[in-house]
Amino acid sequence: MLRKPNGATIFPIDFKIKAEPLVIKNGRVIDPVNNIDKITNVILSDGVIKAVTDDIPAEFISKKSIDASGKWVIPGMMDMHVHLREPGREDKETIATGTQAAAAGGFTAVACMPNTTPALDEESKIRYVIQHAEQCPSKIYPVGAITKGLEGEELAPMGEMIRAGARAVSDDGKSVAKSNIMRNAFNYAKPFNIPIICHCEDPALSQKGHMNEGVVSTRLGVRGIPTIAEEIIVARDLLLAEYTHGRVHIAHVSTAGSVRLIRDAKKRGVNVTAETCPHYIAQTEEDVGLYDTHKKMNPPLRTAKDREVIIEGLQDGTIDVIASDHAPHVPEEKDVEFEAANFGVIGLETSFSVVNTHLVKKGILSPSEMVKKMSVIPNRILGVHGGSLTPGIPADITIVDTETPWKVDPKNFFSKSRNTSFEGYKLQGLVVMTILDGHIVFERKE
Numbered sequence: 001m002l003r004k005p006n007g008a009t010i011f012p013i014d015f016k017i018k019a020e021p022l023v024i025k026n027g028r029v030i031d032p033v034n035n036i037d038k039i040t041n042v043i044l045s046d047g048v049i050k051a052v053t054d055d056i057p058a059e060f061i062s063k064k065s066i067d068a069s070g071k072w073v074i075p076g077m078m079d080m081h082v083h084l085r086e087p088g089r090e091d092k093e094t095i096a097t098g099t100q101a102a103a104a105g106g107f108t109a110v111a112c113m114p115n116t117t118p119a120l121d122e123e124s125k126i127r128y129v130i131q132h133a134e135q136c137p138s139k140i141y142p143v144g145a146i147t148k149g150l151e152g153e154e155l156a157p158m159g160e161m162i163r164a165g166a167r168a169v170s171d172d173g174k175s176v177a178k179s180n181i182m183r184n185a186f187n188y189a190k191p192f193n194i195p196i197i198c199h200c201e202d203p204a205l206s207q208k209g210h211m212n213e214g215v216v217s218t219r220l221g222v223r224g225i226p227t228i229a230e231e232i233i234v235a236r237d238l239l240l241a242e243y244t245h246g247r248v249h250i251a252h253v254s255t256a257g258s259v260r261l262i263r264d265a266k267k268r269g270v271n272v273t274a275e276t277c278p279h280y281i282a283q284t285e286e287d288v289g290l291y292d293t294h295k296k297m298n299p300p301l302r303t304a305k306d307r308e309v310i311i312e313g314l315q316d317g318t319i320d321v322i323a324s325d326h327a328p329h330v331p332e333e334k335d336v337e338f339e340a341a342n343f344g345v346i347g348l349e350t351s352f353s354v355v356n357t358h359l360v361k362k363g364i365l366s367p368s369e370m371v372k373k374m375s376v377i378p379n380r381i382l383g384v385h386g387g388s389l390t391p392g393i394p395a396d397i398t399i400v401d402t403e404t405p406w407k408v409d410p411k412n413f414f415s416k417s418r419n420t421s422f423e424g425y426k427l428q429g430l431v432v433m434t435i436l437d438g439h440i441v442f443e444r445k446e
C-alpha cells in the first residue's frame with residue numbers, strides 16, 4: 001500500500017485473482033454511451049460491469065458496497081497522451097510510477113508515447129511495455145513509432161507492432177519532416193484502421209524557440225515559437241490524411257489557427273480527431289511570468305485569444321479529446337535558466353480537477369461532454385473496450401467528487417516527477433476512487 005500525506009492511497013492488486021463483487025450505491029452515474037445521467041447503483045461482478053440498476057438484486061444485497069452519494073460515477077477515464085519514460089529514463093518516471101499517477105488521477109487507461117530510449121519502434125519493445133503493465137493500477141496502450149528511431153527516414157514495422165498490442169503510431173516529440181514518408185505512413189496504417197497521432201511542428205519555423213512568439217516573448221527577450229510552426233504541419237497532415245483517406249489524430253492543439261483548420265477538415269469529411277491539454281485550457285503565455293520553467297512546454301502556452309478559440313473548439317466538437325501530455329522531468333532539467341530547461345509538464349494527477357474547475361463548473365462543458373472527451377472518445381479512437389458502463393465490459397470506473405476545493409501540492413503526487421504547471425493553484429473537485437477490472441486500485445481517504 002502506498003499512501004500520501006493527503007490520504008491518497010494506491011492498493012497493490014494481484015490481477016490474476018478475480019475481483020470480489022462490488023456495489024457502488026447512490027452515485028450520480030454518467031454514462032453517455034448508454035444515455036444515463038441519474039442517481040442509481042452500479043453492480044460489478046467477476047471484474048466486469050454486471051448492471052446499472054435502481055433495484056439491487058437480492059444476491060448482491062449482502063456484498064461489499066461503496067456509498068457514492070454526492071459523487072459522480074463515470075466510466076474509467078483514459079489519457080491518450082502520456083510519456084512513461086521507461087525504458088531509458090527511469091529517473092523521471094517508470095511504468096509503475098506513471099500508472100500509479102494515472103490511477104490517482106482517475107485514469108484506468110493511458111496510451112504511452114514511443115519517444116523512450118530506445119524508442120518503441122518494433123514488436124519486442126511494444127511487448128516490453130505490455131508485459132510490464134500487467135500488474136499496474138492502470139491499463140497501458142502503447143503507441144508505436146511511425147519511423148525507426150523516430151528519425152523520420154524509414155517506416156517502423158507497423159504490422160508487427162500492432163500485433164504486439166500497439167493501438168496507434170506517432171513520432172510524438174517531433175513531426176515526420178518528409179511529406180513522402182508521412183504519405184507512406186498513412187497508406188500503410190490504413191488497412192489496420194489505426195490513427196496516426198501527429199505532433200505538429202515545423203522545426204524550421206520553431207527553431208530554438210522557447211515560448212510562444214509574441215508580445216510576452218519580446219518583453220522577456222526569449223526567442224519565440226510562432227503559431228504557424230504548428231499550423232503549417234496541421235494543414236499538411238490534414239491534407240495527407242484527406243489525400244490518402246487515412247486516419248489522423250492531431251495531438252496537443254495549442255493555436256486558434258489549428259482549431260480552424262481541423263474544423264474545416266471535419267466539414268469536408270476528413271477522418272480527423274484532435275486533442276488539447278488542460279494547460280492550454282487554463283493558462284496562457286502570460287503565465288510564463290518571469291521565466292517560470294514549469295510553464296515551458298511544447299507546443300507552448302499561447303495567447304488568451306488562442307485559449308478562447310480552443311475552448312470554442314471543445315464546445316463545438318472540433319476538439320474531441322482532453323489529454324495531459326504528461327511529460328515528467330527531473331529537477332536538474334527544470335531548475336535551470338529558462339532557455340536551458342526541458343519542455344514539458346506532468347498532468348495525470350491534475351487533469352480532472354483542471355477540467356472540472358475551468359470547463360464543467362463554468363458551464364462550458366456539460367458533465368457528459370467531459371466524460372466523452374476524457375473517456376468515451378479516446379477509447380473509441382484507440383479501438384478498445386472502455387468508456388461505458390455497458391454490462392459485460394471490464395469494470396473500469398472512476399468516482400469523482402466535483403465540489404471539494406484543494407490546492408495543488410506536488411509532494412502528494414505518485415508521479416516520480418514534480419514538474420507540474422499547476423503548483424499552488426486552487427482547484428475544485430477530486431478523484432476519490434479508481435476501479436480497474438473490478439478492483440479498487442486507488443482511494444482517497446481522510
Ligand SMILES: [Zn+2]
Pocket residue numbers: 172173174199251252298299
Ligand atoms: Zn508532442
